[in-house]
Every structure is written in structure tokens, then in C-alpha cells.
Amino acid sequence: MKKLSYFLLILVIATVACQPKVEKKKEVKISSVAQEVKDEFVRSWDAYKKYAWGHDVLLPLSKSHQDWYKESLHISPIDAYSTMKVMGLDEQAKEIENYLIDSISWDKDLFVKTFEVNIRIMGGLLAMYEYNPDPRILEKAEDFGKRMLKAFDSPTGIPYYWVNLKTGATKGAKINLAEAASYMFELGILSYYTGNQVYYQTAKKANLAIWERRSDLNLVGDLINVETGEWLNDDSHICAGADSYYEYLYKSMSLFGDKDSQKMWDESIAAINLHVAEETDSTLWYGRVNMNTGVRDCIDTNSGRQFSSIVTLYDAFFPSILALDGDVRRAEKTQDTWNGLWNKYGLEPMIYDYKQGEPTYPVYDLNPEIIESAYYLYHITGKQKYYDRVDTYWSDIKKYCRTDIAFSSIEDVRTMEKKDYMPTFFFAETMKYLYLTFTEETGEFNLDDYVFNTEAHPFAKKSFDPEKVKVNLGLE
Numbered sequence: 285m286k287k288l289s290y291f292l293l294i295l296v297i298a299t300v301a302c303q304p305k306v307e308k309k310k311e312v313k314i315s316s317v318a319q320e321v322k323d324e325f326v327r328s329w330d331a332y333k334k335y336a337w338g339h340d341v342l343l344p345l346s347k348s349h350q351d352w353y354k355e356s357l358h359i360s361p362i363d364a365y366s367t368m369k370v371m372g373l374d375e376q377a378k379e380i381e382n383y384l385i386d387s388i389s390w391d392k393d394l395f396v397k398t399f400e401v402n403i404r405i406m407g408g409l410l411a412m413y414e415y416n417p418d419p420r421i422l423e424k425a426e427d428f429g430k431r432m433l434k435a436f437d438s439p440t441g442i443p444y445y446w447v448n449l450k451t452g453a454t455k456g457a458k459i460n461l462a463e464a465a466s467y468m469f470e471l472g473i474l475s476y477y478t479g480n481q482v483y484y485q486t487a488k489k490a491n492l493a494i495w496e497r498r499s500d501l502n503l504v505g506d507l508i509n510v511e512t513g514e515w516l517n518d519d520s521h522i523c524a525g526a527d528s529y530y531e532y533l534y535k536s537m538s539l540f541g542d543k544d545s546q547k548m549w550d551e552s553i554a555a556i557n558l559h560v561a562e563e564t565d566s567t568l569w570y571g572r573v574n575m576n577t578g579v580r581d582c583i584d585t586n587s588g589r590q591f592s593s594i595v596t597l598y599d600a601f602f603p604s605i606l607a608l609d610g611d612v613r614r615a616e617k618t619q620d621t622w623n624g625l626w627n628k629y630g631l632e633p634m635i636y637d638y639k640q641g642e643p644t645y646p647v648y649d650l651n652p653e654i655i656e657s658a659y660y661l662y663h664i665t666g667k668q669k670y671y672d673r674v675d676t677y678w679s680d681i682k683k684y685c686r687t688d689i690a691f692s693s694i695e696d697v698r699t700m701e702k703k704d705y706m707p708t709f710f711f712a713e714t715m716k717y718l719y720l721t722f723t724e725e726t727g728e729f730n731l732d733d734y735v736f737n738t739e740a741h742p743f744a745k746k747s748f749d750p751e752k753v754k755v756n757l758g759l760e
């Protein structure tokens with residue numbers, strides 16, 4: 285009898301020990317402003333579900349929806365997922381995982397924009413797999429990756445602008461720098477997880493094709509023909525159309541330790557600071573120069589207008605990369621410059637001429653970049669002013685963009701007339717950077733431990749074993 289109860293006791297202990305550990309979630313106390321961002325995220329997500337479920341985008345004024353193409357790619361939920369995980373909205377996130385696994389197929393006869401689907405769908409799926417290593421999620425990501433690879437089937441290895449997800453047909457031989465070579469990050473992660481080098485090597489080939497065509501000043505242009513490899517435009521800049529090219533040189537180097545990315549980044553950033561940066565006592569703008577001469581004589585071919593001092597609000601991401609790279613002086617000065625522009629209008633215009641001091645395209649699309657750089661600088665320098673700036677950005681977004689169901693873009697930052705559109709990156713990026721700034725003090729999410737893709741999908745550095753990176757990505 286004694287023996288039997290001893291045996292039963294051992295059995296109970298063994299059974300308990302074999303159960304998967306259910307981690308008890310730590311309750312983290314967040315500030316009222318962080319809670320407000322989270323509540324507003326949920327309110328906007330609920331509106332998406334009510335008015336746009338199954339579609340790409342919520343139209344917040346007409347309370348309707350829109351798809352990018354003739355069929356939906358479900359971009360809002362895929363983009364929203366990682367922000368839900370960061371905010372601890374696990375129930376909503378689970379619903380997206382299940383929806384992806386049960387109901388989304390990539391076998392669609394649609395021409396999609398290679399760049400946009402890479403940063404939003406590929407980036408979003410890989411981040412989902414990071415949070416939940418369910419092989420069915422990786423399968424969806426790899427299926428998508430195989431379809432994307434067809435885009436790179438050009439004489440130069442630089443992808444076509446459009447690729448058909450079902451047939452693999454391509455079109456659009458003219459492509460800007462960001463769309464030409466911002467793939468090493470996502471496709472490198474896909475290679476890492478699948479053990480198939482082809483993804484990273486294909487993406488890297490496109491980068492090397494660009495790099496081979498740099499000028500003697502180590503600058504590259506902004507529009508290229510993927511079939512002939514000819515530059516169609518000699519303007520060199522870090523603005524929209526080029527931005528994530530530079531971001532991914534840095535981030536691929538930092539996540540994968542690829543020496544070629546390191547060289548491309550080091551030589552590029554030196555050239556950009558030497559030729560493209562335009563600094564005064566109080567401002568630091570990154571404008572436009574001719575890639576061959578370094579001269580500020582860029583002319584817009586359509587309007588004939590001087591173009592050298594035209595910047596885009598996307599450029600406000602640049603301080604984050606400068607700061608990560610250790611150039612905190614330039615990072616802070618550029619962030620100050622962009623902050624001045626925000627305060628001039630209360631939001632930023634999409635395109636701005638800093639010499640004329642006026643917008644050339646006054647739309648604000650709920651973009652995240654200025655918040656992103658203030659968040660990075662708050663984390664890196666600890667200076668309260670960056671927190672306060674994010675607080676101001678949030679107040680202004682609430683003031684001008686909040687609608688009865690969600691948030692809307694703005695047609696003109698001079699009139700604050702609303703526009704019937706809520707882009708998917710509002711879920712992925714804008715709300716995430718706001719929340720991360722306002723929860724920084726909790727220590728729950730440490731930026732030092734992550735690298736974000738350009739759509740703010742986070743990847744933990746510790747997930748990438750350096751030896752396995754070398755083998756799976758095919759690094760020397």
C-alpha cells in the first residue's frame with residue numbers, strides 16, 4: 285500500500301512536470317497616456333473590424349473600406365498584429381493568426397507592388413512567426429516569399445515594380461532606390477527561418493547591383509531601369525523613394541553582421557553627410573544633390589522647378605538610424621529640424637521646400653517617422669524633451685485626425701481638412717511608437733534588444749544565432 289501511494293505521488297509529479305509551462309503574465313502598470321493610446325488603438329481596430337473586416341484599409345469618414353487591388357490582401361490586420369503583441373492585446377492578435385492560417389491564400393491573380401508587400405506582408409508575417417513559432421505561419425510566409433522572388437528575375441537582379449502573385453509575371457522596369465533594394469532585412473529573416481539561402485542571396489544581389497552603379501562620390505541615384513541598369517535620375521537623397529535603402533543597409537548589417545552591408549553603409553553614410561547634408565547653425569536638412577557632381581542643382585523634370593531643397597516627411601526617420609549608428613549629434617539636430625516643421629503646422633506636410641519655407645504637397649497621412657525618431661532619441665539619450673515632443677505629436681494627432689470611429693489622414697495641414705483614409709502603417713507604426721515612448725519607463729520593451737523593419741515590425745536580436753545566420757543566409 286505504501287509502495288502504491290509512493291508510485292502515485294511520483295506519477296502526479298511527473299505529469300505536472302511534463303505540462304507546457306503556462307507563463308503567468310506580469311501585470312505591468314502603464315501611465316494614463318499609454319493607456320489612452322492603447323484604448324484608441326482598440327477603438328480604431330474595432331472600427332476596422334466593423335466597417336472593413338476582410339479588406340485592406342478602413343475609410344474612416346465614409347465608414348467603409350478599400351482594397352489596394354481587385355482582391356484584398358488583408359494588409360491592415362497583418363500590419364496591426366505586432367502592435368497588438370507589443371500592447372498585450374493577445375486576444376485580438378490570436379484572431380488574426382487564426383484568420384491567416386484558415387482563410388488567407390496568396391494564390392491570387394494580382395499584380396502587387398513588390399516593395400510595399402515586402403515591408404507590410406512579408407515583414408508582418410515574419411514578426412507573427414517570431415511571436416508564435418507555429419510552422420503554419422512560416423509556411424504562409426515562405427509561400428509569399430517564393431511568389432515575391434519572381435519579381436527579381438530581371439537582367440540586373442533588381443526587382444520589377446510589380447509582380448503577379450499567381451503567375452509570377454512582372455512589369456514596371458522603372459523603380460526607385462527604396463523599391464529597388466530594401467529586401468535584405470525581410471528576406472534575410474526568411475532565409476534564417478527556412479534555412480534556404482536563396483531569399484537573402486536574391487535580395488543581396490539587388491543591393492550589390494545598385495552599389496556597383498554608385499558614382500565616384502559613393503552616391504547613388506533615385507530611379508533606375510531594372511533591365512538596363514541605367515540611372516534614370518541622378519538625384520541623390522535619403523527622402524521618400526530612397527529612405528529604406530539606407531535604413532536596411534544599416535539594419536542588415538546590425539542584425540546579420542554582413543560585412544558587405546557594413547561597407548556599403550559606412551561608405552554611403554560618409555558620402556551622404558559630406559554631400560547631401562545641408563547644415564546651418566540651427567538646422568540640419570538632408571536635401572538633394574547630383575550623384576556625380578555633388579552639386580545642388582536637381583531640377584524636377586515635370587515642373588522644371590528647382591528640387592534640391594525638397595524634403596519629404598518620411599525623412600524624419602533618419603535621426604533614428606544616425607542615433608543607432610552613434611552619430612547622436614546629427615541625429616538630435618535633424619530631429620530638432622523636423623520638430624520645428626511639425627510645430628509650424630501642428631502636423632507635417634508630406635513634401636516641403638525648406639528654402640522656400642512652404643509645403644509643395646500638404647497632405648499628412650498619419651505617418652510615423654517623426655515619432656519614431658523622437659522615440660529612439662528618448663531611449664538613447666534619456667532626455668525628457670523627446671518624450672514631451674511625442675506627447676505633443678500625440679495631442680496634435682488627436683486634435684486634428686481623430687474621428688468618431690478611428691483616425692483619418694489630412695488633405696492639407698494648412699486647413700486640417702480631413703481625408704477619408706487610414707493607412708495600414710497607422711496600426712503598424714504610428715500607434716506602436718507612441719505606445720513604446722509612453723511605456724519606455726516600464727522597461728517592458730527594451731529597444732536595445734530589437735531591430736524593427738521599416739514598417740516597425742520588431743525582431744528580437746536574441747532570436748538570431750550568429751553562426752546559424754552565416755550558414756542559413758550564405759555569408760562568408
Ligand code: DMJ
Nearest residue numbers: 528598651652709738739
Ligand atoms: C511606411 O510604410 C514605411 O516606413 C516606409 O518605409 C516609408 N514610410 C511609410 C510610412 O510613412
